[in-house]
Amino acid sequence: MLSIIAAAALPILVVTLALGGVAKLATVGREASPGALARLGPAVLMPERFARPATIACALVEFALAADLLVVGHPVARWLPVAFFAMATYVLWDLRRRRPDAGCGCFGDVSDTPVGLRSIGRAAALTAMAALVAAAGVMGLPHVTAETAPWIGGGVALLLACSPEIDGVVSRLRHRAPCEQRPMPPGRALSRLRTSGEWRAHAGSLLADEPSDMWRELCWRFFVFPAQGDAEVVFAVHLGGRRPAVRAVVVGADGQVAAPDDRGDAYLRESTPVSA
Amino acid sequence: MPYRAGERRRKLAAAVLGRDPGPAPRSREETEPFDVVSGDLLDVSPHLIILETADGEQRRLVIAPWATAWRGGTVAPADLPAGARVVVRALRGGTVAERIWADITRITGVIQEVSGRRDLTVELDCGPHRRERSIVVPYRSSGRIRVRHPKLEPGYLFDAIGLLDQGTSFAHLPATSQPPYRATAVPPPTVTYGGSEAGISGTAVWADLTDLRDLTDLAEEGITEGVAYPMLEREDTGCGDAGVSCAGLPYLALGSLLRVRNVCDGRADALPIVACGCLAGRFCDRCLECGTSPRGRIVELAACSYVALGGDLTKGCFNARVGLG
Numbered sequence: 001m002l003s004i005i006a007a008a009a010l011p012i013l014v015v016t017l018a019l020g021g022v023a024k025l026a027t028v029g030r031e032a033s034p035g036a037l038a039r040l041g042p043a044v045l046m047p048e049r050f051a052r053p054a055t056i057a058c059a060l061v062e063f064a065l066a067a068d069l070l071v072v073g074h075p076v077a078r079w080l081p082v083a084f085f086a087m088a089t090y091v092l093w094d095l096r097r098r099r100p101d102a103g104c105g106c107f108g109d110v111s112d113t114p115v116g117l118r119s120i121g122r123a124a125a126l127t128a129m130a131a132l133v134a135a136a137g138v139m140g141l142p143h144v145t146a147e148t149a150p151w152i153g154g155g156v157a158l159l160l161a162c163s164p165e166i167d168g169v170v171s172r173l174r175h176r177a178p179c180e181q182r183p184m185p186p187g188r189a190l191s192r193l194r195t196s197g198e199w200r201a202h203a204g205s206l207l208a209d210e211p212s213d214m215w216r217e218l219c220w221r222f223f224v225f226p227a228q229g230d231a232e233v234v235f236a237v238h239l240g241g242r243r244p245a246v247r248a249v250v251v252g253a254d255g256q257v258a259a260p261d262d263r264g265d266a267y268l269r270e271s272t273p274v275s276a
Numbered sequence: 277m278p279y280r281a282g283e284r285r286r287k288l289a290a291a292v293l294g295r296d297p298g299p300a301p302r303s304r305e306e307t308e309p310f311d312v313v314s315g316d317l318l319d320v321s322p323h324l325i326i327l328e329t330a331d332g333e334q335r336r337l338v339i340a341p342w343a344t345a346w347r348g349g350t351v352a353p354a355d356l357p358a359g360a361r362v363v364v365r366a367l368r369g370g371t372v373a374e375r376i377w378a379d380i381t382r383i384t385g386v387i388q389e390v391s392g393r394r395d396l397t398v399e400l401d402c403g404p405h406r407r408e409r410s411i412v413v414p415y416r417s418s419g420r421i422r423v424r425h426p427k428l429e430p431g432y433l434f435d436a437i438g439l440l441d442q443g444t445s446f447a448h449l450p451a452t453s454q455p456p457y458r459a460t461a462v463p464p465p466t467v468t469y470g471g472s473e474a475g476i477s478g479t480a481v482w483a484d485l486t487d488l489r490d491l492t493d494l495a496e497e498g499i500t501e502g503v504a505y506p507m508l509e510r511e512d513t514g515c516g517d518a519g520v521s522c523a524g525l526p527y528l529a530l531g532s533l534l535r536v537r538n539v540c541d542g543r544a545d546a547l548p549i550v551a552c553g554c555l556a557g558r559f560c561d562r563c564l565e566c567g568t569s570p571r572g573r574i575v576e577l578a579a580c581s582y583v584a585l586g587g588d589l590t591k592g593c594f595n596a597r598v599g600l601g
Binding site for chain 2: 048112178180181183185186213214215216217218220222224232234235236247248249251257
């Protein structure tokens with residue numbers, strides 16, 4: 001019986017460790033806002049300049065443990081994940097006491113909700129699973145059989161129930177941040193523009209391939225291209241939605257609109273009142 | 277360049293979106309801003325003050341009997357030294373001086389190094405535009421500065437109001453309570469999913485936008501009007517520190533017109549964004565002038581714009597509501 005549960009726990013542990021490592025490395029690589037790392041997980045307990053190396057080290061340790069669970073059969077190596085998760089449980093407990101505002105960082109910046117009993121419970125559950133795996137001496141590639149499948153399902157359900165990240169993911173799926181607050185690289189808007197009909201309509205008259213000026217205001221990104229006859233073509237690309245609206249207008253050197261583009265006017269009248 | 281381009285950008289954006297390029301008319305509960313005169317002090321007597329403005333024009337203002345002046349402390353207007361850089365809040369079409377601030381400077385930055393025993397010398401990183409600055413905290417004001425800035429250590433933020441005397445900045449008053457986090461660890465804004473509001477409330481502060489070094493076109497005249505705004509796209513502005521704010525602000529661009537309203541007295545004005553508020557976005561403080569503002573600095577106003585909207589330069593902030601155009 002115990003060996004069946006251990007065989008079910010092994011893939012869960014391996015996947016969790018690998019996911020945690022990947023998410024941490026992705027967070028380090030992206031570093032969305034400066035200092036974001038210093039607010040996550042055990043990194044908050046150490047000086048800020050070590051936050052990045054510590055997160056990378058933690059991710060590497062997780063990869064090593066996942067590999068260890070799969071290939072190494074030595075009894076000492078089997079107990080290393082148990083030690084890791086037990087220590088993680090203690091660190092989370094300590095983090096909750098010392099920095100109640102910090103997230104656990106278990107899955108990088110996805111885990112930014114303050115550490116609660118659920119995160120600690122999850123670490124404890126993983127410790128128990130690792131202990132089972134170590135005690136039963138299971139190793140190698142996991143085999144999903146009719147016996148282990150319900151246990152795997154139960155284990156995953158237990159971990160999901162203990163994951164505060166799920167709440168954030170659900171609310172993100174249900175509501176999105178308003179588009180004026182979402183960062184959007186100019187390159188994406190430019191590629192959207194280049195696939196639009198307005199671009200094709202004006203491409204012949206443009207003198208340059210790259211915009212002479214571009215800026216973003218709320219949900220609109222504007223591109224200005226020099227055009228023939230000392231004029232400028234201004235494109236406005238809406239940043240929200242799957243099929244964004246694109247507007248174009250030719251402005252003469254005197255600042256007067258030379259050729260207004262009246263397509264999509266009705267749409268614009270609805271969307272022009274800005275919300276900032 | 278960004279400032280001149282700003283007007284052009286507004287015109288082009290208005291043309292392509294089919295909207296009115298000018299600012300929206302003032303609503304009924306909003307009042308006119310004050311007249312502000314700034315420049316170098318040429319001469320002052322108990323009843324008359326003569327200034328030379330940045331464009332070389334001489335302005336003579338009558339000093340109101342109730343007028344007060346500030347230069348490191350409250351002084352009589354007649355005691356101001358000639359050559360001082362003054363900002364005057366004026367009445368009656370800019371002819372009667374009511375409040376005068378002389379040689380006032382705002383010292384906002386990230387602490388790089390602190391040295392000295394009695395008088396402290398603080399090296400500050402004031403953002404990519406204002407770069408590094410060395411200021412002095414005199415012994416007599418170090419007590420009140422330290423009470424509000426408990427961590428005078430590298431990496432933490434510093435914000436004080438001071439006096440510019442013979443090229444040296446002396447910190448006199450703390451402008452805020454120092455945030456407890458390091459400048460690189462700004463708390464993220466609370467995410468509001470779904471509907472957005474019609475305006476954003478928060479703290480409006482002032483800054484010396486006159487000493488921005490990379491706006492070469494404006495170097496001679498300085499920016500006297502306008503705002504610095506934190507939430508700008510980094511790729512467009514070349515400002516690697518922009519795009520950080522703890523107030524949940526929308527993205528705007530250099531040149532966008534912002535309608536800033538002083539919530540305390542209803543004065544409002546439409547001001548262009550002329551710089552990135554790299555440091556303003558890192559402060560998550562509240563303003564306590566006439567009620568507590570929501571968390572986070574939303575705009576940094578040029579000193580003249582700040583005074584025009586009814587702000588007191590020695591107080592560092594007012595509660596503001598900001599909308600577009």
